[in-house]
Amino acid sequence: MSNCDLCVVRNRAICASLDAKELEVLNSIGRTRKVGPGESLIWEGEDSVLVANVIEGVLKLSTNTEDGREQIVGVVYPSDFIGRPFGGKSGHGVTALTDAKVCVFSRRDFDAFAREHPKLEHKLLERTLGELDRTRRWMLLLGRKSAPEKLASFLVETVERLGGSGCGADGDKPGQHQLILPFSRQQIADVLGLTIETVSRQFTRLKNEGVIDLPSRRVVTILDFEALVAEAG
Amino acid sequence: MSNCDLCVVRNRAICASLDAKELEVLNSIGRTRKVGPGESLIWEGEDSVLVANVIEGVLKLSTNTEDGREQIVGVVYPSDFIGRPFGGKSGHGVTALTDAKVCVFSRRDFDAFAREHPKLEHKLLERTLGELDRTRRWMLLLGRKSAPEKLASFLVETVERLGGSGCGADGDKPGQHQLILPFSRQQIADVLGLTIETVSRQFTRLKNEGVIDLPSRRVVTILDFEALVAEAG
DNA sequence: CGGCAATTTGACTATCCTCAACAGGGGTGG
DNA sequence: CCACCCCTGTTGAGGATAGTCAAATTGCCG
Numbered sequence: 001m002s003n004c005d006l007c008v009v010r011n012r013a014i015c016a017s018l019d020a021k022e023l024e025v026l027n028s029i030g031r032t033r034k035v036g037p038g039e040s041l042i043w044e045g046e047d048s049v050l051v052a053n054v055i056e057g058v059l060k061l062s063t064n065t066e067d068g069r070e071q072i073v074g075v076v077y078p079s080d081f082i083g084r085p086f087g088g089k090s091g092h093g094v095t096a097l098t099d100a101k102v103c104v105f106s107r108r109d110f111d112a113f114a115r116e117h118p119k120l121e122h123k124l125l126e127r128t129l130g131e132l133d134r135t136r137r138w139m140l141l142l143g144r145k146s147a148p149e150k151l152a153s154f155l156v157e158t159v160e161r162l163g164g165s166g167c168g169a170d171g172d173k174p175g176q177h178q179l180i181l182p183f184s185r186q187q188i189a190d191v192l193g194l195t196i197e198t199v200s201r202q203f204t205r206l207k208n209e210g211v212i213d214l215p216s217r218r219v220v221t222i223l224d225f226e227a228l229v230a231e232a233g
Numbered sequence: 234m235s236n237c238d239l240c241v242v243r244n245r246a247i248c249a250s251l252d253a254k255e256l257e258v259l260n261s262i263g264r265t266r267k268v269g270p271g272e273s274l275i276w277e278g279e280d281s282v283l284v285a286n287v288i289e290g291v292l293k294l295s296t297n298t299e300d301g302r303e304q305i306v307g308v309v310y311p312s313d314f315i316g317r318p319f320g321g322k323s324g325h326g327v328t329a330l331t332d333a334k335v336c337v338f339s340r341r342d343f344d345a346f347a348r349e350h351p352k353l354e355h356k357l358l359e360r361t362l363g364e365l366d367r368t369r370r371w372m373l374l375l376g377r378k379s380a381p382e383k384l385a386s387f388l389v390e391t392v393e394r395l396g397g398s399g400c401g402a403d404g405d406k407p408g409q410h411q412l413i414l415p416f417s418r419q420q421i422a423d424v425l426g427l428t429i430e431t432v433s434r435q436f437t438r439l440k441n442e443g444v445i446d447l448p449s450r451r452v453v454t455i456l457d458f459e460a461l462v463a464e465a466g
Numbered sequence: 467c468g469g470c471a472a473t474t475t476g477a478c479t480a481t482c483c484t485c486a487a488c489a490g491g492g493g494t495g496g
Numbered sequence: 497c498c499a500c501c502c503c504t505g506t507t508g509a510g511g512a513t514a515g516t517c518a519a520a521t522t523g524c525c526g
Contacts, residue, residue, distance in 0.1 A: 063373045065466050071376040073369040084366070086359050091366045118351035125358045126319050132365045133317070133324045136306040139368070140296045142375035143304040143426025147482070185505060193376025195483055200506055217491085217505070233298050380514065418473060431514055433474055450473070450523070467526105474521065481515085489506070496499085 003027060007103070012079035013053045014127060017119035029109040035059075035096040041104070042083060042094040051083030051110050057100025058182040061092045062190065072191040074135065077161055081127055085111055097182045142193045145233055150192040151202040152231035155179070155212070159222065177222040236260060240336070245312035246286045247360060250352040259353075262342040268292075268329040274337070275316060275327040284316030284343050290333025291415040294325045295423065305424040307368065310394055314360055318344055330415045375426045378466055383425040384435040385464035388412070388445070392455065410455040418450075 004010055004023045015023060032055065035041055041052065044063055054076050061074035061082070073092050076082055084090045085107060105113075114121050141153050159177050181188075185203075189196045206212045211228060213221040222228065237243055237256045248256060265288065268274055274285065277296055287309050294307035294315070306325050309315055317323045318340060338346075347354050374386050392410050414421075418436075422429045436453075439445045444461060446454040455461065 061369070063369065065373065065377060067466070069377040071373040073372045084362065086362065088363075088366070091370055115355065118354065121351065121354055121358055122348070125354055125361065128358065128361045128365060129317065129319065130321075132361060132368065133321070135365060135368050135372070136294070136296065137324055139306045139372060139375055140298065140304040142372055143423075144298060144302040190376075196505075197484085197507085198482060201482095204506075233300070428515055429473080430475085430516085434514095437474075470523105470525085472521100472523080474519105476519080477517090479514105479516070481513090483512075484510085485508105486510105487506105487508080490504085492501105492503095494499100494501085496497105 003032065007055065009053065009055055009079040014081055014120055014123040015053065017123040018117065022117060022120075026105075026113060029113060030103050030105045033102055033104050035100050035102065037096055037098055040093055040095040041102065042090050042092075044091065044093040045089055048084040048088055048090045048107050050104050051081070051085055051107050052102040052104040054078050054080045054082060055101040055103055057096060057098045057102075059094055059096050059100055059102075060187065060190075061094055063092045070190045071193060072187065074131070075161075075191070080131075081124060083107065083110075085114060085124070097187065147192075147194055147198050147202055148205070148231060149233040150194060151188075151199065151206070152228045153233070154188060154192055155220065155222065156225075156228050156232050159225070177225065179220040179222065181218050181220060236265065240288065242286065242288055242312040247314055247353055247356040248286065250356040251350065255350060255353075259338075259346060262346060263336050263338040266335055266337050268333050268335065270329055270331055273326055273328040274335065275323050275325075277324065277326040278322055281317040281321055281323045281340050283337050284314070284318055284340050285335040285337040287311050287313045287315060288334040288336055290329060290331045290335075292327055292329050292333055292335075293420065293423075294327055296325045303423045304426060305420065307364070308394075308424070313364075314357065316340065318347060318357070320344075330420065380425075380427055380431050380435055381438070381464060382466040383427060384421075384432065384439070385461045386466070387421060387425055388453065388455065389458075389461050389465050392458070410458065412453045412455065414451050414453060 004015065004027050007013075007015070010016065015026065018026060033052075035057075041059070042048075042050065056078055059076050059082065060072045061076065062070055062072045064070045075097075076094075082094050082102070114124065141150055145153065158181065159179060162179060162182075163177070183191070185196050185199050189199045192199065203212070203214060206228075207214050209227075211222075211224045211231075213223060215221060237248065237260050240246075240248070243249065248259065251259060266285075268290075274292070275281075275283065289311055292309050292315065293305045294309065295303055295305045297303045308330075309327075315327050315335070347357065374383055378386065391412060391414065395412060395415075396410070416424070418432050419429050422432045425432065436445075436447060439461075440447050442460075444455075444457045444464075446456060448454060
């Protein structure tokens with residue numbers, strides 16, 4: 001009966017803390033939902049009404065200034081958790097970058113369930129602590145790194161996060177990776193706190209230096225991973 | 234017997250989730266410790282060996298690039314929690330900005346205690362979620378705001394965080410606040426991702442515009458809070 | 467009152483942004 | 497199937513913001 005048995009993130013998401021019986025209850029209050037690129041699940045400033053687990057795809061978390069500048073403050077991949085449990089407004093929007101499948105819960109229901117299942121809350125705590133670590137590392141990039149360092153860091157991190165999750169990583173030669181970016185140039189700029197032009201120029205520079213190749217818009221072949229790591233600062 | 238009864242943050246820190254008996258156990262595995270300005274409690278990259286509650290004072294969380302650039306990734310105030318429970322290395326150093334008093338625990342002991350006390354873990358989860366929200370808001374500042382917006386935002390947030398906690402807030406006239414900054418100019422620069430010179434120039438500009446006054450190095454009198462909010466973007 | 471560190475100020479520079487034009491490529495409709 | 501078009505990305509020129517380096521000043525502490 002439970003879809004969860006077939007769920008590909010069953011053992012990596014916070015659900016991994018639950019036994020079969022508990023999982024059935026959780027399953028009964030959630031439902032899966034598909035979202036297409038550009039479609040939002042949660043809007044910035046809205047009351048937090050739903051939370052979710054990512055099953056497939058990549059989504060961005062983003063905030064905007066009043067005059068429309070955007071900053072992407074997080075990127076979530078399969079098995080990641082999204083939303084703001086336990087009250088409050090969501091400080092950022094959540095929007096799909098690719099076709100995505102998520103397992104959504106009403107925040108109210110999820111909160112109640114979580115409070116009765118300490119193991120679930122524990123998993124969520126570990127995940128949140130990890131996300132906070134990652135976010136703080138990102139602050140160093142935003143505040144202190146140059147444009148070349150920013151793009152190099154971005155590519156290194158994207159290889160690491162996409163690498164294990166089957167979104168298009170493959171190494172025939174050591175230090176070589178094929179990346180299919182779930183980001184447009186504008187979105188990369190919004191992650192790095194740069195403009196689209198600066199991102200583009202850094203891409204072509206890396207290509208001219210033989211560090212990467214750009215077979216098409218969304219594809220990056222990394223020819224010299226070590227050089228990227230070195231340049232990431 | 235328990236020091237906790239006298240603790241000024243007893244009802245605001247994560248300890249608020251515990252009853253008298255539980256608190257006594259927690260108290261038995263922790264001890265208070267004083268740290269002076271510039272003194273570190275935790276170093277970046279180190280294995281996480283201790284966690285703590287802040288009782289008094291202000292501390293910074295900071296990361297550095299290999300070549301010595303620094304970014305402050307968090308500032309903690311009384312009742313805040315510091316350290317990285319549940320394994321891992323601490324991704325940032327923790328250093329006192331003022332004289333501070335903290336209630337420290339060995340991470341190992343704390344982890345074990347927390348796992349047995351879901352209400353404590355719940356409080357910690359809420360606190361961590363809040364900190365993540367705050368951190369993400371800070372990313373918008375680092376990635377997308379100009380120097381004038383950055384300093385204005387910094388002053389607004391510092392008023393709000395110091396305001397309630399008795400560290401030197403007072404309003405005789407509406408919109409007027411007296412701030413005693415726990416930061417040097419360099420530290421403000423490290424929070425905002427700017428240089429010390431730029432921070433200084435923005436301070437004098439605000440002073441010349443009559444938005445603030447600078448009676449001495451560490452003191453800022455805010456004359457027109459609304460103007461700051463408007464400039465914060 | 468003197469010494470020292472923190473901060474401010476000034477002059478100059480570099481990086482990144484802005485604005486504008488151009489190119490490429492993927493999809494659609496003829 | 498091909499031509500066209502539109503969107504995304506690239507390239508270029510010029511400018512603004514913030515950084516760098518250096519010197520002057522201010523407080524602060526003994």
